[in-house]
Amino acid sequence: MSDKIIITCAITGAETTKAANPALPVTPEEIAQGAFEAYEAGASVLHLHVRKDDGTPTQDVEVFRKAINLVRSKCDIVIETTTGGAAWMTPEERLQPVTLNPEMASLDCGTVNFGDEYIVNTLPIMRQFAKEMKERNVRPTLECFDLGHVYASHILIKENLIEAPFHYGLVLNVPGAAKYDVDVLEFFVRKLPAGAHFTAFGIGGKANVDSIYATIALGGNIRVGFEDNIYYGKGRLAKSNAELVERAARIAKDCGRELAKPEDVRQMLKLRKN
Numbered sequence: 299m300s301d302k303i304i305i306t307c308a309i310t311g312a313e314t315t316k317a318a319n320p321a322l323p324v325t326p327e328e329i330a331q332g333a334f335e336a337y338e339a340g341a342s343v344l345h346l347h348v349r350k351d352d353g354t355p356t357q358d359v360e361v362f363r364k365a366i367n368l369v370r371s372k373c374d375i376v377i378e379t380t381t382g383g384a385a386w387m388t389p390e391e392r393l394q395p396v397t398l399n400p401e402m403a404s405l406d407c408g409t410v411n412f413g414d415e416y417i418v419n420t421l422p423i424m425r426q427f428a429k430e431m432k433e434r435n436v437r438p439t440l441e442c443f444d445l446g447h448v449y450a451s452h453i454l455i456k457e458n459l460i461e462a463p464f465h466y467g468l469v470l471n472v473p474g475a476a477k478y479d480v481d482v483l484e485f486f487v488r489k490l491p492a493g494a495h496f497t498a499f500g501i502g503g504k505a506n507v508d509s510i511y512a513t514i515a516l517g518g519n520i521r522v523g524f525e526d527n528i529y530y531g532k533g534r535l536a537k538s539n540a541e542l543v544e545r546a547a548r549i550a551k552d553c554g555r556e557l558a559k560p561e562d563v564r565q566m567l568k569l570r571k572n
């Protein structure tokens with residue numbers, strides 16, 4: 299286990315709106331500024347979704363390209379593009395940002411309820427995503443929302459579609475999927491392949507803060523940001539993504555962990571050298 303801890307910031311997501319938190323970064327310019335502030339606060343990975351001008355989520359490769367270039371002009375944070383997209387998107391649509399050869403990309407490991415909606419990920423879809431990422435040397439973050447997803451990831455690994463070092467994203471508390479509880483998280487972690495890295499987080503204010511402590515205790519990495527939680531405390535909106543990163547960084551340091559810098563992440567996860 300490395301003493302260095304990775305903080306990922308998921309600054310925008312697909313579901314959060316400016317009506318819910320006016321500080322949500324939406325345009326590529328706002329996203330680049332938000333990413334820079336998160337980086338300065340201690341984040342070393344940016345989990346990136348983009349939006350159209352009217353705020354609806356899009357997987358449009360040109361919007362991703364613009365956002366990535368703007369982020370790159372400000373800092374060297376590692377960029378992980380989403381392939382989860384939004385509930386109504388086709389797999390082909392969702393996969394588009396991977397064609398830009400980001401260093402990392404999320405790979406959802408199973409079909410999942412998302413409140414009243416759902417995102418479909420059959421094994422053939424997952425194989426298609428994994429294959430595309432492998433060919434481009436993009437490191438997948440194996441996102442698991444339910445226990446079956448962890449087992450589905452084992453199939454992809456067995457089929458040599460995913461190569462070590464493995465990096466998991468354990469996403470708990472999505473309505474309709476596995477709830478966040480410390481023992482649930484601990485069980486997921488026990489079922490990961492030996493030596494796998496993981497980033498774990500609960501969705502929603504209380505679970506989000508609680509999961510920072512549990513994840514550190516279990517030797518994992520942290521994710522915060524408006525995609526997962528818009529509150530700093532009960533009834534108090536977070537002022538910015540950076541404010542959430544600052545708290546996560548403080549907790550990690552209090553627990554004696556050193557924050558990984560982007561170059562540390564590139565080494566730990568053996569990211570492609572550009």
Ligand code: ZN
Pocket residue numbers: 308311312345347380382525
């Ligand atoms: Zn996401």
